[in-house]
Amino acid sequence: xxxxxxxxxxxxxxxxxxxxxxxxxxxxxxxxxxxxxxxxxxxxxxxxxxxxxxxxxxxxxxxxxxxxxxxxxxxxxxxxxxxxxxxxxxxxxxxxxxxxxxxxxxxxxxxxxxxxxxxxxxxxxxxxxxxxxxxxxxxxxxxxxxxxxxxxxxxxxxxxxxxxxxxxxxxxxxxxxxxxxxxxxxxxxxxxxxxxxxxxx
Amino acid sequence: xxxxxxxxxxxxxxxxxxxxxxxxxxxxxxxxxxxxxxxxxxxxxxxxxxxxxxxxxxxxxxxxxxxxxxxxxxxxxxxxxxxxxxxxxxxxxxxxxxxxxxxxxxxxxxxxxxxxxxxxxxxxxxxxxxxxxxxxxxxxxxxxxxxxxxxxxxxxxxxxxxxxxxxxxxxxxxxxxxxxxxxxxxxxxxxxxxxxxxxxx
Numbered sequence: 175x176x177x178x179x180x181x182x183x184x185x186x187x188x189x190x191x192x193x194x195x196x197x198x199x200x201x202x203x204x205x206x207x208x209x210x211x212x213x214x215x216x217x218x219x220x221x222x223x224x225x226x227x228x229x230x231x232x233x234x235x236x237x238x239x240x241x242x243x244x245x246x247x248x249x250x251x252x253x254x255x256x257x258x259x260x261x262x263x264x265x266x267x268x269x270x271x272x273x274x275x276x277x278x279x280x281x282x283x284x285x286x287x288x289x290x291x292x293x294x295x296x297x298x299x300x301x302x303x304x305x306x307x308x309x310x311x312x313x314x315x316x317x318x319x320x321x322x323x324x325x326x327x328x329x330x331x332x333x334x335x336x337x338x339x340x341x342x343x344x345x346x347x348x349x350x351x352x353x354x355x356x357x358x359x360x361x362x363x364x365x366x367x368x369x370x371x372x373x374x375x
Numbered sequence: 376x377x378x379x380x381x382x383x384x385x386x387x388x389x390x391x392x393x394x395x396x397x398x399x400x401x402x403x404x405x406x407x408x409x410x411x412x413x414x415x416x417x418x419x420x421x422x423x424x425x426x427x428x429x430x431x432x433x434x435x436x437x438x439x440x441x442x443x444x445x446x447x448x449x450x451x452x453x454x455x456x457x458x459x460x461x462x463x464x465x466x467x468x469x470x471x472x473x474x475x476x477x478x479x480x481x482x483x484x485x486x487x488x489x490x491x492x493x494x495x496x497x498x499x500x501x502x503x504x505x506x507x508x509x510x511x512x513x514x515x516x517x518x519x520x521x522x523x524x525x526x527x528x529x530x531x532x533x534x535x536x537x538x539x540x541x542x543x544x545x546x547x548x549x550x551x552x553x554x555x556x557x558x559x560x561x562x563x564x565x566x567x568x569x570x571x572x573x574x575x576x
Contacts, residue, residue: 223433232424233543237556244555244565244575342434354445355438360561364445374445 178369181350182209183338185216186271186284186299187264188346189228189242189257192292193359195285196251201362207369211281213271214338215331216346217264227345228259245359258297265331267299269322270308272331282311379570382551383410384539386417387472387485387499388465389547390429390443390458394560396489397452400482402563408570412482414472415539416532417547418465428546429460446560459498466532468500470523471509473532483512 182198184191202209220226228235239256246253261267267287274280286307291298296306305315321327341350349356349365352372356365364374383399385392403410421427429436440457447454462468468488475481487508492499497507506516522528542551550557550566553573557566565575 223430229424233545236543237545237558240556241558241562244569248565248575342437344434344438355441357438357442361442364449368445374449 178351179208179210180365180369181212183212183214183341183343183346183348183350184284185214185264185346186267186287187217187261189238189259190359191347192253192257192288193242193245193249193251194347194362195288197249197359197362199281199285201366205366205370207366211271211275211284212334212338213268213275213280213284213331214343215265215268215335216338218335219339219344226260253292254295255292257292258295261297261299263299265299266304266319266322269327269331270299270304270318272334273318273322273327274311274313279311279313283307283313286310379552380409380411381566381570382413384413384415384542384544384547384549384551385485386415386465386547387468387488388418388462390439390460391560392548393454393458393489393493394443394446394450394452395548395563396486398450398560398563400486402567406567406571408567412472412476412485413535413539414469414476414481414485414532415544416466416469416536417539419536420540420545427461454493455496456493458493459496462498462500464500466500467520467523468505470528470532471500471505471519473535474519474523474528475512475514480512480514484508484514487511 182194184194198209201207228238243253243255246255271280271284274283287298287303290296290303290307296303304319308315308318341355343350343355343357345357347357347359347362349362351365351369354365354368356362356368367374383395385395399410402408429439444454444456447456472481472485475484488499488504491497491504491508497504505520509516509519542556544551544556544558546558548558548560548563550563552566552570555566555569557563557569568574568576
């Protein structure tokens, strides 16, 4: 094992990211690899190229739910689909996630908010999901939300989004190891293989 | 084994389709499943929604080559990348493929033209790839190309493209089994699992 870290870049508004968020802790345990959870504002990158992956009514949107349902079932991950999408506000949830990553409860928060979104149908990033997910991970919502909206945290998310852009990311989830980009939950095993063996096997 | 047929929808201008074209015959042998190779004109569907998956200079285009290289290597499929892309003319190659599917040499032609494109750097659908690939599969280029350009074959490709649209396809390769769509070479195993077991495992 190389022990290389894997950057796990994600936005809290992404649907397929639900699978990775649910799978990663067990994969980290099983492989001994360290995943650095890095929220960024993917919507900014989409807007820059006037792109949205799943337009309302599009075949691709219908397919995404079908595919997500099959793959959640494959992994034994509960999912009540379609979940509310797109989110009205993924910015705040990304900011909160960033605070959480700094303070050590970020992974638990992201998982808690995704469970509410994909299992209970409560959109991430707005109430009641926001406060309930924070409470679940032992945080006081008022304090965290105020901090999340501070200039410091806003600037930090912009900085991470800049880093994602310069890394040439364009979707979520993305895994980066050793300069190689792996896009999509379906490339998670490829990223692990690269970290362990320097190739996809 | 259910013995369900799998529709393999593809356009000859697609890059990731190279992997499926090279992998399918062995998978068909190993599983006993029957794949129906169905060329269609994906470019028409892209144009209808003003979409192109890999714009010149985009991060997604750079990623596609990186990912394709890793996955070709994983499968032991030779590839000289990046291959010429996008193709100047994938229409004629799709028409020729359709003639070939009717006459029984279509699969061999598609594989031959993809090998020239991805292993020798000779774009599919134009000379010398076109005539050389037809010769390789025992066909006289003049006859086939004239037939491919006939109204009957043009109409047949439009009809197949209409069918792809009404099936709500949006990319290549796509596998359809039992009403379920599986998009991408990386979903081939999911499609096989569905055909065999009625679920993705």
